[in-house]
Amino acid sequence: MALHSSRTLKAQDVGRYFLYLASQEKEPITNKKLQKLVYYAQAWSLVLNNKKLFSEPIEAWVHGPAVRSLYVQYKKFGFEPIQEEIKPDTLNISGKSKELLDTVWNAYGKLDAGYLEILTHSEEPWREARKGLQHYENSENEISLESMKNYYSEKLEETKKHK
DSSP states (O other): OOOSSSOOBOHHHHHHHHHHHHHHTTOOOOHHHHHHHHHHHHHHHHHHTSSOSBOSOOEEETTEEEOHHHHHHHGGGTTSOOOOOOOGGGOOOOHHHHHHHHHHHHHHTTSOHHHHHHHHHTSHHHHHHTTTOOTTOOOOOBOOHHHHHHHHHHHHHHHHHTO
16 A cells, blocks of 8 residues: 555654644643554545555554554653644645544544543454453554454445435
């Protein structure tokens, strides 16, 4: 799955963009919440743009979907809001990717980390990747792009039918 132009985004680019949006709206954002936003950005990119937004795998962790490299980057903040000043001219997001991330932010950005954790736990891609595991068991199981695309495509179709 190729991306727009030849430049591939990293999960960190996506995360930094959400941190920037959060700072603009004075919306505190924790590592756990950031993980869920990045997950939903990948999922909706697969559905709406028919391509992945970034190449890092998303794993089915105890507290929901997570990108390991992104987690490690912000782990020092623990459960506290991430404190990092992001200057707009350092962001590498534009075009369709920016539109998508703005849409994801508008849909999920005001929801707290706990709610987003419950939401992802109720959805098939995370549940499928954790099949056979206890709720407290650590996992490096990858959430498949295919399961994300299929599940959220169905969600989109359901939403269209109910309008």
